[in-house]
Amino acid sequence: MATIYEVSKLAGVSLATVSRVLNKNTPVKEETRLKVLAAMEQLGYQPNSVAQSLASNRSNSIGIVVPELNGPFFGTLLSDIENQFRQAGKHVIIAAGHSDEKLEQESISFLQSRNCDALILHVEAVSDDYLVELMQKKVRFVLINRFVAPLYDRCITLNNQHGGYLATRHILEHGHTHIGYISGPMWKHDADQRYKGHVRALTEFGIEPSEQLVYEGDYHESSGAAGAQVLLQSNPSITALVCANDEMAAGAMTAAREAGRTLPDDLSIMGFDNVNFSHYTFPKLTTIDYPVGGMGEMAAQLILKCVYQQSVDTIQTVFEPRLVERDSIKNV
Amino acid sequence: MATIYEVSKLAGVSLATVSRVLNKNTPVKEETRLKVLAAMEQLGYQPNSVAQSLASNRSNSIGIVVPELNGPFFGTLLSDIENQFRQAGKHVIIAAGHSDEKLEQESISFLQSRNCDALILHVEAVSDDYLVELMQKKVRFVLINRFVAPLYDRCITLNNQHGGYLATRHILEHGHTHIGYISGPMWKHDADQRYKGHVRALTEFGIEPSEQLVYEGDYHESSGAAGAQVLLQSNPSITALVCANDEMAAGAMTAAREAGRTLPDDLSIMGFDNVNFSHYTFPKLTTIDYPVGGMGEMAAQLILKCVYQQSVDTIQTVFEPRLVERDSIKNV
DNA sequence: CTGTTAGCGCGTTCAA
DNA sequence: TTGAACGCGCTAACAG
Numbered sequence A, B: 001m002a003t004i005y006e007v008s009k010l011a012g013v014s015l016a017t018v019s020r021v022l023n024k025n026t027p028v029k030e031e032t033r034l035k036v037l038a039a040m041e042q043l044g045y046q047p048n049s050v051a052q053s054l055a056s057n058r059s060n061s062i063g064i065v066v067p068e069l070n071g072p073f074f075g076t077l078l079s080d081i082e083n084q085f086r087q088a089g090k091h092v093i094i095a096a097g098h099s100d101e102k103l104e105q106e107s108i109s110f111l112q113s114r115n116c117d118a119l120i121l122h123v124e125a126v127s128d129d130y131l132v133e134l135m136q137k138k139v140r141f142v143l144i145n146r147f148v149a150p151l152y153d154r155c156i157t158l159n160n161q162h163g164g165y166l167a168t169r170h171i172l173e174h175g176h177t178h179i180g181y182i183s184g185p186m187w188k189h190d191a192d193q194r195y196k197g198h199v200r201a202l203t204e205f206g207i208e209p210s211e212q213l214v215y216e217g218d219y220h221e222s223s224g225a226a227g228a229q230v231l232l233q234s235n236p237s238i239t240a241l242v243c244a245n246d247e248m249a250a251g252a253m254t255a256a257r258e259a260g261r262t263l264p265d266d267l268s269i270m271g272f273d274n275v276n277f278s279h280y281t282f283p284k285l286t287t288i289d290y291p292v293g294g295m296g297e298m299a300a301q302l303i304l305k306c307v308y309q310q311s312v313d314t315i316q317t318v319f320e321p322r323l324v325e326r327d328s329i330k331n332v
Numbered sequence C: 001c002t003g004t005t006a007g008c009g010c011g012t013t014c015a016a
Numbered sequence D: 001t002t003g004a005a006c007g008c009g010c011t012a013a014c015a016g
Helices: A004-011 A015-023 A030-043 A049-056 A072-087 A101-113 A128-136 A149-154 A160-173 A189-204 A221-234 A246-258 A292-306 B004-011 B015-023 B030-043 B049-056 B072-087 B101-113 B128-136 B149-154 B160-173 B189-204 B221-234 B246-258 B292-306
Strands: A061-066 A091-096 A118-121 A141-144 A155-158 A179-183 A214-216 A240-243 A268-270 A287-289 A322-324 B061-066 B091-096 B118-121 B141-144 B155-158 B179-183 B214-216 B240-243 B268-270 B287-289 B322-324
Touching: A004 A015, A004 A030, A015 A030, A049 B049, A061 A072, A061 A101, A072 A091, A072 A292, A072 B072, A072 B091, A091 A101, A091 B072, A091 B091, A101 A118, A118 A292, A128 A141, A128 A149, A141 A149, A141 A292, A149 A155, A155 A160, A155 A292, A160 A179, A160 A189, A160 A240, A160 A268, A160 A287, A160 A322, A179 A189, A179 A221, A214 A221, A221 A240, A221 A246, A240 A246, A246 A268, B004 B015, B004 B030, B015 B030, B061 B072, B061 B101, B072 B091, B072 B292, B091 B101, B101 B118, B118 B292, B128 B141, B128 B149, B141 B149, B141 B292, B149 B155, B155 B160, B155 B292, B160 B179, B160 B189, B160 B240, B160 B268, B160 B287, B160 B322, B179 B189, B179 B221, B214 B221, B221 B240, B221 B246, B240 B246, B246 B268
Parallel strands: A061 A091, A061 A118, A118 A141, A141 A155, A179 A214, A179 A240, A240 A268, B061 B091, B061 B118, B118 B141, B141 B155, B179 B214, B179 B240, B240 B268
Antiparallel strands: A287 A322, B287 B322
């Protein structure tokens, strides 16, 4: 690999000049600039990004922590983030936090030790205090799908409560009155909010929320199946099931069939997230769209703006969910 | 951030000694080692990985190129690779190649400019020659799901042909004789191999392969739907459809229903890959398991062994597919 | 076993 | 507009 030094020798200029044409931050006479460029070309010169990082104290890398790398949801998120940064010449380092406090913290310090210029965090287990401390230590980061008041200007969130509301309202509008709810783990903020939206819709339609009708799942398919089984058995009058995410809805479909229900005629099912497999189910799942892609892009833009001083389009921090009607819901 | 220099001062030893306890490669007297460790602790010292990279010419980072970051298949792959490296203190930089020759090449040089110690490539569009050249340039990499003869010892592959064979044989064993085939893009090696396996099974059962019965898709759901539609319309006698991946199988299910077929009674459908949503379909998809996870791990192990001289378990380069029986196939 | 001394490749003052 | 010189934080000979 050719170095800046060889280029400077070949071009007959100093080391500093080469650095200048590379970084375009100091005026260089057009003539010498071309000489340098020619020398670079000839040597097939490629800047050593590690040396650049060390000298400039900037690594041009962004660390990302998500709960899982697999799963339709995070794939889309990563994809859009990578895209944005790649175009900007930055690279992305990934780490999985597995929704575990210790692992999330480890992931974060791992990425910090990699001298990332900024982090994008989709973390669930670390405390708000921990994040506030992180900010006080001048670590630069953006939070996705989580709102922490002192960090309000770096939180990219979905209006989860409104999503939960939309989901249940849609069911109610189809005439259902006996509605089961399979929630996510209630300690997770989004699960809590979605449930609150559910309750709000119920109340608005004059229906008393009942604990008998809710099952706390873990966002995985199997708990959706377990929830449906429990709920349908203990409350045979249920005609609709609202699930806090699509995976659980898929599990619920299986379990409902096993319980002898015909879908969607005997039982309506609602999902949440609109992940990319959600129309592979039969009947195709009606769900609430979570604009992951847009939120990932926005997180990237926010960093491009605040950390790299690039001018970007307007920043939006809260996103709205949207109902996606398919075939899993029928009038009662 | 404390530096190695401050640690050395506090511990009353030289810079080099600190470096030694850090890298554990040269014996250090236990007593001084403890002094150094204590000083590190006290200062909250964290090595600067960028400086380490520059000095040692090793970045402890591994670049990965996959066609897409979303999609169930690559999520699992990335997840397992990240896991392995994380445990070894290495980090993973990702780039999407989008099955496009230019983008794949750009991804590779992008990662090279990041001084990755090694690359893991799941590339489809670049030529074999390009990869051989890469090897000659001493770039260290492992190929996943692709076999290039001169690179045989760094190719982690699935026996795709055998998978294609297993899929069709299973259908044949259920008595089907009119079998449609929806392939992947034939220029892709895996698609070609899977198809060859299909033909081999057919021949073995004394059935003449017919072009009328194959549709070339693109591995996406929509082409599965299109393929099913075309095939079922032009060959109403078809009783089974073999699809070269699960996405297309999901699309085929939808289209088959729209064409008036009842699943699985009127039409059996076979998938390939066993991606994590494949049992969300109804009927649950019978498919061929692609051990992505294991292959990702193996790629990581290969690099750990060859690049970082770590001792690892035995290396396996070719993996075998396995039939996963679920509910989408019925006797004719 | 430990300390001294060069770099690694580049960005960035400060003068000229 | 350009060049010389220093330093980023660390590793790796080489002596001792």
